[in-house]
Amino acid sequence: MTKKRIDKFGKTFEYLKDPETREREMGQSLLTVDGAIFQGIPFEDMDWKNIVFKNCDFFGNYDIGPNTQNNVRYEDCRFSGILSFGKTHNVRFLRCAWVGAPVMFAEKGSTDTVFESCTFAGKSPNPNQQGGVGSHGDAEFIDCYAKWFSLVGDASLTLRKCECEGASIETDSEANSGDDFLSSKVVIQQSKLRGYFDMRATSLHSLSIQDTVIERFDISRSTVKQSVVIERVKGGYLNMYPQHADSLAVRNSQLYGNDNKIFSAYAGSFRTIEIDNVTFGGGTNYPPVVVAGGFSKISESRISHVSENIRIKNSRIPYLASDYLNTPFFQIVNCEIDDLDLSNGRVENLEIQGNLIRRGVNFSNTQVKQSRIQPLTKAQVKLDGSNIRLN
Incomplete structure (x- = not known):
C-alpha cells in the first residue's frame, strides 16, 4: 500500500487539525484515516474523538500531542520517536508496532486504554x-509481544496472554510525582515472561500473577501497599525481596530454578507469608528456597522487621533456608523437605507437623516461647544454643 503525508489528505487533514470545524460540518460521525504518514507536522492540544487510524505511520519527536483522545482506534499502525497520546478514554491499539526506543505515554487520568496483538521491539538489552509505552493512568496489554521494552501503567497495568523477553514494568513513584504519586495495581495472567523480567524499585498497590510461565522475576527494592499473589505459575527464579509489602501468597505452582537460584523471600518485608502446594527445584545439587530474615545477622539487639506469621504447607522443598526469622508464628505442615535450616531465629510459636524430613534440621541458636514439633531423631537435629525441647 502506498502511503502519503497527512497534509495531502485535504479535508481529513483539516478535520484532524481543527476538530471544531469537523464537528460543525460532520457532527459526531466517525472519521477514518487510512494510509497516512504523520511526520514533521505538529498535532498539538486538540481533542480527537471518534476516529479510526488504519495503516498509518507516526514518526518524529514531539510532533503528536493531542490534549485528549476519546473513542479512538489505531489499526495496523507503526510508531517511532517521542510522542504523546494525551489523556485517553476508550482508545484501542490493534496489531500496531513500536520499534527501537520510542517513548509514548497516555497522560495521567487516562482510562480504558488497551493495546491488543501489538509488538514492541527494542534495539538493545x-x-x-530501551523504549517505553503505556499510560500514566490505566493500561492493558492483551496478546502482545515485547522484547527489550518497558510497559507502563501508573494507576493500573494488566498483561494478559502476552509474551515478554527481557522486558520490564515501570510505575509511578514519589521521585516522579511527589507525595501523591499513584500506586499501580499490576495483574499478569496467562503470559510468558522469558529472560529477566524486571520490576525492581517499583511502587505498587498490589501484584497478582496467575497461570504464567516465568524464567527470572525480580521485585527487589520495590514497595507493595497490599498483597503479592502468585498462583499456578511455572518458572525458574523468583526474587521476592521488596523493601515492604503487606502479604505474599504463592500457591499451586512449580518453580525449578534459574542461575542456581529458585526462590528468595525476605520475611521481614511481609506482614504475612503463605506458601501452599508449591514444588520447588529437584535433583541433588539444589539451591536453597529462602524464606528468611527479619532478625539482624549483625547484632542480636538489632531487630529490623517483624512478620506476623509465616505458613508453609503441602509443598516439596529440597532445601528450606529459614534462618534469622523474627516472627510470632511460623508453621511448616505436610511438606516434603530434605534439609531444613531454622537457625538463629526468634519465634514465639513454632509448629512443625506432618512433614517428611529426609535429612537434617538445624535449630542452632533459635529461641522459641512455644513449639509443637513432630518426632525427629537426634541424628537429624542440631540444637546448639537453642531452647527448643523435642518431644
Whole structure:
C-alpha cells in the first residue's frame, strides 16, 4: 500500500487539525484515516474523538500531542520517536508496532486504554537504550509481544496472554510525582515472561500473577501497599525481596530454578507469608528456597522487621533456608523437605507437623516461647544454643 503525508489528505487533514470545524460540518460521525504518514507536522492540544487510524505511520519527536483522545482506534499502525497520546478514554491499539526506543505515554487520568496483538521491539538489552509505552493512568496489554521494552501503567497495568523477553514494568513513584504519586495495581495472567523480567524499585498497590510461565522475576527494592499473589505459575527464579509489602501468597505452582537460584523471600518485608502446594527445584545439587530474615545477622539487639506469621504447607522443598526469622508464628505442615535450616531465629510459636524430613534440621541458636514439633531423631537435629525441647 502506498502511503502519503497527512497534509495531502485535504479535508481529513483539516478535520484532524481543527476538530471544531469537523464537528460543525460532520457532527459526531466517525472519521477514518487510512494510509497516512504523520511526520514533521505538529498535532498539538486538540481533542480527537471518534476516529479510526488504519495503516498509518507516526514518526518524529514531539510532533503528536493531542490534549485528549476519546473513542479512538489505531489499526495496523507503526510508531517511532517521542510522542504523546494525551489523556485517553476508550482508545484501542490493534496489531500496531513500536520499534527501537520510542517513548509514548497516555497522560495521567487516562482510562480504558488497551493495546491488543501489538509488538514492541527494542534495539538493545541495555535498559538505558530501551523504549517505553503505556499510560500514566490505566493500561492493558492483551496478546502482545515485547522484547527489550518497558510497559507502563501508573494507576493500573494488566498483561494478559502476552509474551515478554527481557522486558520490564515501570510505575509511578514519589521521585516522579511527589507525595501523591499513584500506586499501580499490576495483574499478569496467562503470559510468558522469558529472560529477566524486571520490576525492581517499583511502587505498587498490589501484584497478582496467575497461570504464567516465568524464567527470572525480580521485585527487589520495590514497595507493595497490599498483597503479592502468585498462583499456578511455572518458572525458574523468583526474587521476592521488596523493601515492604503487606502479604505474599504463592500457591499451586512449580518453580525449578534459574542461575542456581529458585526462590528468595525476605520475611521481614511481609506482614504475612503463605506458601501452599508449591514444588520447588529437584535433583541433588539444589539451591536453597529462602524464606528468611527479619532478625539482624549483625547484632542480636538489632531487630529490623517483624512478620506476623509465616505458613508453609503441602509443598516439596529440597532445601528450606529459614534462618534469622523474627516472627510470632511460623508453621511448616505436610511438606516434603530434605534439609531444613531454622537457625538463629526468634519465634514465639513454632509448629512443625506432618512433614517428611529426609535429612537434617538445624535449630542452632533459635529461641522459641512455644513449639509443637513432630518426632525427629537426634541424628537429624542440631540444637546448639537453642531452647527448643523435642518431644
